[in-house]
Amino acid sequence: MSRGFLPVCREDMEKAGIEQLDFVYVTGDAYVDHPSFAHAVISRVLQSHGYTVGIIAQPDWKDPDSITILKEPRLGFFVSAGNMDSMVNHYTVSKKRRKADAYTPGGVMGKRPDHAAVVYSNLIRRTYRTTPIILGGIEASLRRLAHYDYWSDSLKRSILLDSGADLVSYGMGERCVVEIAEALDAGIDVKDITFIDGTVYKTKDVSSVYDARMLESYEELQADRLNYAKSFYVQYCNTDPFVAKRLIEPYPNGIYVVQNPPQKPLSQAEMDQVYALDYMRTYHPMYEEAGGIPAIEEIKFSLVSNRGCFGGCSFCALTFHQGRIIQTRSHESILAEAGQMVWDKDFKGYIHDVGGPTANFRHPACKKQLTKGACPEKQCLFPKPCKNLIADHRDYLKLLRELRQLPNVKKVFIRSGIRFDYLLADPSDEFFRELVEYHVSGQLKVAPEHISDAVLSKMGKPSNDVYQRFVTKYKRLNEQCHKNQYLVPYLMSSHPGSTLKEAVELAEYLRDLGYMPEQVQDFYPTPSTISTCMYYTGVDPRTMEKVYVPVNPHEKAMQRALIQYRNPKNYDLVYEALTKAHRTDLIGFDKKCLIRPRKKSGNPQGKELIRENAGKATKRYTASPDQRSKTGVASKKKTIRNVHKKKGQR
Numbered sequence: 001m002s003r004g005f006l007p008v009c010r011e012d013m014e015k016a017g018i019e020q021l022d023f024v025y026v027t028g029d030a031y032v033d034h035p036s037f038a039h040a041v042i043s044r045v046l047q048s049h050g051y052t053v054g055i056i057a058q059p060d061w062k063d064p065d066s067i068t069i070l071k072e073p074r075l076g077f078f079v080s081a082g083n084m085d086s087m088v089n090h091y092t093v094s095k096k097r098r099k100a101d102a103y104t105p106g107g108v109m110g111k112r113p114d115h116a117a118v119v120y121s122n123l124i125r126r127t128y129r130t131t132p133i134i135l136g137g138i139e140a141s142l143r144r145l146a147h148y149d150y151w152s153d154s155l156k157r158s159i160l161l162d163s164g165a166d167l168v169s170y171g172m173g174e175r176c177v178v179e180i181a182e183a184l185d186a187g188i189d190v191k192d193i194t195f196i197d198g199t200v201y202k203t204k205d206v207s208s209v210y211d212a213r214m215l216e217s218y219e220e221l222q223a224d225r226l227n228y229a230k231s232f233y234v235q236y237c238n239t240d241p242f243v244a245k246r247l248i249e250p251y252p253n254g255i256y257v258v259q260n261p262p263q264k265p266l267s268q269a270e271m272d273q274v275y276a277l278d279y280m281r282t283y284h285p286m287y288e289e290a291g292g293i294p295a296i297e298e299i300k301f302s303l304v305s306n307r308g309c310f311g312g313c314s315f316c317a318l319t320f321h322q323g324r325i326i327q328t329r330s331h332e333s334i335l336a337e338a339g340q341m342v343w344d345k346d347f348k349g350y351i352h353d354v355g356g357p358t359a360n361f362r363h364p365a366c367k368k369q370l371t372k373g374a375c376p377e378k379q380c381l382f383p384k385p386c387k388n389l390i391a392d393h394r395d396y397l398k399l400l401r402e403l404r405q406l407p408n409v410k411k412v413f414i415r416s417g418i419r420f421d422y423l424l425a426d427p428s429d430e431f432f433r434e435l436v437e438y439h440v441s442g443q444l445k446v447a448p449e450h451i452s453d454a455v456l457s458k459m460g461k462p463s464n465d466v467y468q469r470f471v472t473k474y475k476r477l478n479e480q481c482h483k484n485q486y487l488v489p490y491l492m493s494s495h496p497g498s499t500l501k502e503a504v505e506l507a508e509y510l511r512d513l514g515y516m517p518e519q520v521q522d523f524y525p526t527p528s529t530i531s532t533c534m535y536y537t538g539v540d541p542r543t544m545e546k547v548y549v550p551v552n553p554h555e556k557a558m559q560r561a562l563i564q565y566r567n568p569k570n571y572d573l574v575y576e577a578l579t580k581a582h583r584t585d586l587i588g589f590d591k592k593c594l595i596r597p598r599k600k601s602g603n604p605q606g607k608e609l610i611r612e613n614a615g616k617a618t619k620r621y622t623a624s625p626d627q628r629s630k631t632g633v634a635s636k637k638k639t640i641r642n643v644h645k646k647k648g649q650r
Contacts, residue, residue, distance in 0.1 A: 066123075236541070303334050
């Protein structure tokens, strides 16, 4: 088959000699023919099995004709919202509209609808009444059963019912879509395709469904949020392909949504085949005039080495989507891709990343996972590393060394995230040392997320002392390598379990560290995570114990502001938070204080704090006239006067 982009219009079909396509893939992203984009992977996989596929990228959902530009496909439509959930793509955690979309030509926002998978599917169904529709991608995968929708603050049905689609292909769908295609090509009615792992279907007869677990009905979920917590945890414990049962979710009018077990992990040879397909490795030239697709910039010179994650963070949906069993590409596959990359005219000598969801996971967590699966109710790293964990970086280290030796390569960076507790579990320091010496671009980004053990336990993250050991070791290795490199910690505010008390503790930690992050991630309740279940139900589904959840937008704003307490725009929020947390000892002129006091109308406490701290300042700087300086008492009194003078300017 000749190399080139997949058809995007009828003229392309005519040039390729195609009268009718087998499948049409409708996506909320622009068409980028690169293995980091799901629509490219799925389409190329189908193409490699002899099926013809066309792409309708970002159709105008207000125009029914936009879905007909490639005519009706012979076998069916595949539909995806894109690489990101459309709601996360559109809105910040405060539900404000984002200004740019990296997956759209020129970064323009608004080229896809909210809940894009549902909208596209309904658009197709209005025109093509009986053509099979298969939903896939992250949006459909995480909404395959009843789920909490943060943006409407409501419990929604399975996306299968709201979309009018016939099947959901969940997880990483390379093997699944081929099985669906073969079944349709064999003449099996889509309503009878109930036997493929990694799919969700709807039915009115579950008498033939075997090895199944009946979940709480949709009415029961609506009646009591605790029922949702119970149902969610059953789903969470059935995400492993080796041990998962079929799950049945009843709905009114005798409808059942049935989830088959996940697909088995791809072998290394299968992974290699996926990444060796004939991708164009860039966006379609029709976007050139609009300025191209911004999302290509970071991934163009990055390498995917693995998928899956056994980290098990509560706020992450990877367990539901990619699973906990690590799948890897061979060194030969990765080096072959890199070998093409280094001769690209735009390559400047820097490989931006070599990794996946977690860069330093290059094999399953333990020997039994590839035959018996991951433990349903236990984590590999939390609360402490499992005794069966294999913490070994030798394979990853060998790969990095091979990449460093390629021609034209100046530096190989690791940016997709290092799991620091797994790194510390490795008895050898060899990888850690070479990470510091060769693979850090001035600063290493890590994700402790918080410093309070009470919050970390709800996040599924290691205790704070583990992170502190990592920091100490990182600094020591930098000194030994004569490097001056920094750590940039990712931190999260307002996660379930975090009260104002814990938020203040985090602010104090940052004060002592002398660091104020430029960006803070406020907890975002996305579908199908343990943390989102806590947010919606107020209990930890693993234990059914109550959890404090900051749901009030104003409290969330205070917790976020505390992390960036030095920002003058956050002063009022920080002041209010410290007052409510009974920590006004952190308002003053002492080094330990987060903010200085100021006179505010109707705030006698603020006036008293100014008098009190002015007295402390005067006393501190009147020990002897010789010790006075520009930073002495005169300067302190001037500062206090300025606080009064400028009160209306803040």
